[in-house]
Every structure is written in structure tokens, then in C-alpha cells.
Amino acid sequence: MRQTDERGFALPAVIAVTTLLFTLVTFVAALAVRSHEAGRLYEERMRVKYAAETGIAKMQQEWALGQRKQDTLLDVGGVTVYVQVEEKPDNALHVVATGYGEKGVQQTISALIDQKTLAIINWIGYHGNKKTEAPMEHSKRxxxxxxxxxxxxxxxxxxxxxxxxxxxxxxxxxxxxxxxxxxxxxxxxxxxxxxxxxxxxxxxxxxxxxxxxxxxxxxxxxxxxxxxxxxxxxxxxxxxxxxxxxxxxxxxxxxxxxxxxxxxxxxxxxxxxxxxxxxxxxxxxxxxxxxxxxxxxxxxxxxxxxxx
Ligand SMILES: Nc1ncnc2c1ncn2[C@@H]1O[C@H](COP(=O)(O)OP(=O)(O)OP(=O)(O)O)[C@@H](O)[C@H]1O
Ligand SMILES: O=C(O)C1=C[C@@H](O)[C@@H](O)[C@H](O)C1
Ligand SMILES: [Mg+2]
Known part of the structure; x- marks a missing residue:
């Protein structure tokens, strides 16, 4: 009878402790996986951002060699970079480069460039996973x-x-x-x-x-x-x-x-x-x-x- 009581008490306690331990281990593991994934995502964002910036530099080089200033798709170290160019007043070019990486990562950087010297007048900024301002020309369907x-x-x-x-x-x-x-x-x-x-x-x-x-x-x-x-x-x-x-x-x-x-x-x-x-x-x-x-x-x- 006593034995039964002890077993009756011990079993729920063992189950409770095991469940608690399991939950704790799972939680810690999930946290570790998540922080590892966050780290990988951060690295990918940096890689894509760097590729977008390099895309602008590559276009500056091509334009210096006389290439027409035109929207261009580039491959920068495995990242597709779409460089869009728009003429602005005062001989400026607005250049928008969007890099497309893995895991859906997308980074856009834009800059104002002097058409004549091809020097950067100023960087306009980065934004992640955001569509660039390309107005739909409805006739171009x-x-x-x-x-x-x-x-x-x-x-x-x-x-x-x-x-x-x-x-x-x-x-x-x-x-x-x-x-x-x-x-x-x-x-x-x-x-x-x-x-x-x-x-x-x-x-x-x-x-x-x-x-x-x-x-x-x-x-x-x-x-x-x-x-x-x-x-x-x-x-x-x-x-x-x-x-x-x-x-x-x-x-x-x-x-x-x-x-x-x-x-x-x-x-x-x-x-x-x-x-x-x-x-x-x-x-x-x-x-x-x-x-x-x-x-x-x-x-x-x-x-x-x-x-x-
Ligand atoms: N990126 C690529 N890498 C390797 N081979 C390719 C690539 N693109 C096309 N090819 C090959 O080149 C050949 C010609 O391709 P395709 O017929 O698509 O050219 P096209 O531009 O349509 O030519 P056309 O003006 O004569 O119609 C095909 O054998 C195709 O498999
Ligand atoms: O380049 C061209 O002039 C041609 C390309 C082919 O696609 C065909 O349209 C035809 O052989 C002619
Ligand atoms: Mg063909």
C-alpha cells in the first residue's frame, strides 16, 4: 500500500521535472537557433548592401569609359544588382542600386552623382526590402x-x-x-x-x-x-x-x-x-x-x- 503511495507520488514528480527540463532545453535551443539565424540574416544584409554599393561604383567606372548612362542589371559576387539612373537638374544623376540576396533580402542604396565628374555629390541612404520609386509607365505594358x-x-x-x-x-x-x-x-x-x-x-x-x-x-x-x-x-x-x-x-x-x-x-x-x-x-x-x-x-x- 505504502509502495503504491510512493509510486503514485514519485511518478507525477518525475513527469513534471522531465517536462520542465524538456521545455527549458527546447526554449534555450530555439533561442540559440533564432540568434544564429538573425546573425546569418544580418550578414546577408551586409553582403547585399555592399553589393549594391559596389554596383554604383561599377557603373561609375563604365560611364567613365563612355558607356551610356542607362538602367543596368549586374552580377556582383553572386548578388543581382539592379542599377536605375534618372537625370536630375543641375547635371546630376540620381542612381538607385538594389541588391537582391538570399532569404528574400533586398537592399537599396541611392546616390546623387555629378554627370560630368562622376563624383558622388551625396549618398541618399539605404533601405531594406523596399521598392524603389519607379513610376509605372502604363503604355509600357x-x-x-x-x-x-x-x-x-x-x-x-x-x-x-x-x-x-x-x-x-x-x-x-x-x-x-x-x-x-x-x-x-x-x-x-x-x-x-x-x-x-x-x-x-x-x-x-x-x-x-x-x-x-x-x-x-x-x-x-x-x-x-x-x-x-x-x-x-x-x-x-x-x-x-x-x-x-x-x-x-x-x-x-x-x-x-x-x-x-x-x-x-x-x-x-x-x-x-x-x-x-x-x-x-x-x-x-x-x-x-x-x-x-x-x-x-x-x-x-x-x-x-x-x-x-
Ligand atoms: N546564358 C547562357 N549560357 C549558355 N548558353 C546559352 C545562354 N543563353 C543561351 N544559350 C544558348 O545559346 C543558344 C542560342 O540561344 P537562343 O536561341 O535563345 O538565342 P536568341 O537570342 O533567341 O537568338 P536568335 O536571335 O537567333 O533568335 C542556345 O543553344 C542556348 O541554349
Ligand atoms: O539577327 C537577325 O537578323 C536574325 C535573327 C534571328 O532571330 C532571325 O530573326 C533571323 O535569322 C534574323
Ligand atoms: Mg530566338
């Missing part, structure tokens, strides 16, 4: 990729299509579907001028739709009329790549590109040089050299989301 053959418009477009709720069209693919023959065959049958006419009509039809993700043929910028239409109605991203990288990529594909027939290297260098200025009207430029398709797609989606 399409997302369009332009760029030289082989810069990845179609491939990156496909990856973007999986991330944004926009219908995706590719002018080359739409033309092939319309004609029922390849671009190379169309060129052989009707020549380049007729192709350009068809391309413009297709562009007009696409831009008349409510809102599209549109990937274009490399030569869409040849016609002034097309450049104007695009500048008015689309948020235009210029995919760029070094000619050597373009040559490497195009050597690995079987797709026939009529304008590259003959000496591929020479053709790529010639066309690149001839069109270099024609791509410059884009809202954003991005260098895809050495970058993966997914990382490009994610960076462009961010720039688009900033635009809308």
Missing part, C-alpha cells in the same frame, strides 16, 4: 527581350515565362508557325526584305495585345519603326554578350541562321559592330556572358516587377 543572335532571348524568355503571369510569344517562332516553313527557307525563297516586312507586321500584331512577354528576332532593331514601337509600348531589356561567347554558343546549336552563313566568327563580329548602337534604346541592358539562364531570368523578372 509588355516585357520584350531584344539582342543579338545567340544572346539567349528565346531560351531566357522560356525561363521567364515560367515565372511571370504573362503569355509568351517569340516573333521568330510565330512567323515559322504562320508560314509553315523555317526562317532559313523563307530567306532562301523570298529574301531578307520580305522577312523584315513580315517581322514588323508580327511585331505590330503582338504589341496590339493586352500584355505579353515577347522575345524577338536579333534583327528586330534594324527598322526605326520597330524601335519606336518598342520604346513606346514595352519595357525593353537588351541582352548582351561578348562576341566570343556568342560564337561559342552558336557553334553548339544546329539551328540555321541565314545571316550567319559563311565565316561565323567574321559574321558575328560584323553584325555585332553594325548593330551595337541600335540596341541602346532599351530600358535595361544586361550582360549574359558567363551567366546561367536561370540567373538571367530571375534578374529580369525582378527588373520587370520593379517596373510594374
Amino acid at each position: 509588355h516585357l520584350v527581350l531584344i539582342g543579338m543572335m545567340g544572346t539567349g532571348k528565346t531560351t531566357i524568355g522560356q525561363a521567364i515565362a515560367a515565372q511571370v503571369p504573362l503569355p509568351w510569344k517569340d516573333t521568330d517562332q510565330a512567323l515559322v508557325a504562320k508560314w509553315g516553313c523555317s526562317i532559313a527557307d523563307f530567306f532562301a525563297l523570298y529574301g531578307e526584305e520580305r522577312f523584315r516586312e513580315e517581322e514588323t507586321q508580327m511585331l505590330e500584331a503582338c504589341l496590339a495585345e493586352p500584355s505579353l512577354l515577347l522575345t524577338t528576332g536579333g534583327g528586330i532593331v534594324l527598322r526605326e519603326q520597330n524601335r519606336q514601337l518598342l520604346a513606346e509600348r514595352a519595357f525593353v531589356v537588351h541582352l548582351d554578350a561578348e562576341p566570343e561567347e556568342i560564337i561559342r554558343r552558336l557553334t553548339q546549336t544546329n539551328e540555321e541562321r541565314p545571316l550567319l552563313k559563311g565565316d561565323l566568327r567574321q559574321r558575328v563580329y560584323d553584325i555585332y559592330e553594325a548593330r551595337r548602337e541600335l540596341y541602346r534604346f532599351a530600358d535595361v541592358r544586361v550582360d549574359t556572358t558567363g551567366k546561367s539562364i536561370d540567373e538571367m531570368a530571375t534578374a529580369i523578372v525582378r527588373a520587370w516587377q520593379d517596373h510594374v
